[in-house]
Amino acid sequence: xxxxxxxxxxxxxxxxxxxxxxxxxxxxxxxxxxxxxxxxxxxxxxxxxxxxxxxxxxxxxxxxxxxxxxxxxxxxxxxxxxxxxxxxxxxxxxxxxxxxxxxxxxxxxxxxxxxxxxxxxxxxxxxxxxxxxxxx
Amino acid sequence: xxxxxxxxxxxxxxxxxxxxxxxxxxxxxxxxxxxxxxxxxxxxxxxxxxxxxxxxxxxxxxxxxxxxxxxxxxxxxxxxxxxxxxxxxxxxxxxxxxxxxxxxxxxxxxxxxxxxxxxxxxxxxxxxxxxxxxxx
Amino acid sequence: xxxxxxxxxxxxxxxxxxxxxxxxxxxxxxxxxxxxxxxxxxxxxxxxxxxxxxxxxxxxxxxxxxxxxxxxxxxxxxxxxxxxxxxxxxxxxxxxxxxxxxxxxxxxxxxxxxxxxxxxxxxxxxxxxxxxxxxx
Numbered sequence: 001x002x003x004x005x006x007x008x009x010x011x012x013x014x015x016x017x018x019x020x021x022x023x024x025x026x027x028x029x030x031x032x033x034x035x036x037x038x039x040x041x042x043x044x045x046x047x048x049x050x051x052x053x054x055x056x057x058x059x060x061x062x063x064x065x066x067x068x069x070x071x072x073x074x075x076x077x078x079x080x081x082x083x084x085x086x087x088x089x090x091x092x093x094x095x096x097x098x099x100x101x102x103x104x105x106x107x108x109x110x111x112x113x114x115x116x117x118x119x120x121x122x123x124x125x126x127x128x129x130x131x132x133x134x135x136x
Numbered sequence: 137x138x139x140x141x142x143x144x145x146x147x148x149x150x151x152x153x154x155x156x157x158x159x160x161x162x163x164x165x166x167x168x169x170x171x172x173x174x175x176x177x178x179x180x181x182x183x184x185x186x187x188x189x190x191x192x193x194x195x196x197x198x199x200x201x202x203x204x205x206x207x208x209x210x211x212x213x214x215x216x217x218x219x220x221x222x223x224x225x226x227x228x229x230x231x232x233x234x235x236x237x238x239x240x241x242x243x244x245x246x247x248x249x250x251x252x253x254x255x256x257x258x259x260x261x262x263x264x265x266x267x268x269x270x271x272x
Numbered sequence: 273x274x275x276x277x278x279x280x281x282x283x284x285x286x287x288x289x290x291x292x293x294x295x296x297x298x299x300x301x302x303x304x305x306x307x308x309x310x311x312x313x314x315x316x317x318x319x320x321x322x323x324x325x326x327x328x329x330x331x332x333x334x335x336x337x338x339x340x341x342x343x344x345x346x347x348x349x350x351x352x353x354x355x356x357x358x359x360x361x362x363x364x365x366x367x368x369x370x371x372x373x374x375x376x377x378x379x380x381x382x383x384x385x386x387x388x389x390x391x392x393x394x395x396x397x398x399x400x401x402x403x404x405x406x407x408x
Contacts, residue, residue: 027256120299163392270407
């Protein structure tokens with residue numbers, strides 16, 4: 001039986017949604033699932049070098065610092081650490097080509113876990129074979 | 137043939153998104169589908185006792201009261217009623233364990249329709265077998 | 273082998289999320305996939321006649337005009353053009369009946385690409401058979 005697979009469009013860059021996405025991706029990779037993340041719009045902005053440290057909560061944004069310290073107290077990995085973990089576990093991370101153009105975001109401005117550039121066809125090929133498809 | 141199934145990550149707590157999620161869940165349960173809802177972040181906050189009455193529209197939040205009275209005029213169930221209906225129809229509602237810790241939300245603060253506590257593995261097991269997977 | 277299929281709940285009306293949804297829909301239709309879009313809440317509002325020209329970015333809304341001119345410079349189709357393309361490529365666009373009632377949005381106020389009115393059952397029938405299911 002083929003491994004289960006999951007494909008996520010990562011469109012948002014909020015701390016809470018990013019944490020949810022990468023926790024799902026890490027958990028799925030740990031279970032041996034094939035995971036593809038396709039980064040569009042704000043989601044790609046969070047993947048710029050240094051971007052993961054700047055994201056804020058989607059609500060009560062002024063409590064972002066409090067949430068980060070709470071996460072630390074509970075030994076929850078930071079977003080930056082989670083992205084690194086996902087990269088090491090083989091999560092496939094694809095940058096949306098159109099977003100790169102529109103947002104003036106060249107390859108060298110993106111973190112090294114992004115190893116691929118692709119368009120809607122790249123996404124559809126992966127998602128069409130996936131058991132779990134999410135837009136976050 | 138196995139029943140169709142749907143698994144929803146409920147991350148948001150906006151009135152409009154919550155209504156959409158529980159209307160989908162109730163409709164699916166009524167069709168005999170297996171439905172799992174996994175509550176994270178703000179989505180879990182709306183499942184605190186009394187939480188469903190406090191949620192607001194994701195846009196034009198000051199019109200929340202107007203929307204509620206419009207819903208009443210059109211005989212649309214309230215969010216609280218919809219959650220109860222889903223519970224009675226056997227929708228499986230799981231609280232995200234990490235959110236409970238980070239948001240300081242013990243089991244007894246959650247409404248009784250939440251009958252399970254789980255982590256990312258719980259979600260992935262359900263979603264990996266589901267025909268419909270959504271992140272709301 | 274049956275064609276692959278995708279079903280999208282279009283709940284948001286932000287320029288960036290709408291662009292993402294219709295680019296996915298157009299790309300899938302171009303690959304010969306069956307695509308159904310089910311418009312709820314704000315997503316249906318963007319499908320009112322003239323609605324596509326009024327949508328704004330989900331973040332940094334005051335930069336909506338700048339994003340539109342950037343899109344034009346890069347020869348990216350406008351949202352209005354994308355919706356027309358999707359209609360011509362046979363993307364099935366369904367208006368949520370309950371939203372039409374609650375938002376006081378009669379059929380004649382919606383653009384002609386919306387050719388169907390349906391409820392949660394309509395959505396579930398399509399999504400239950402789809403390879404890709406998204407909530408945007």
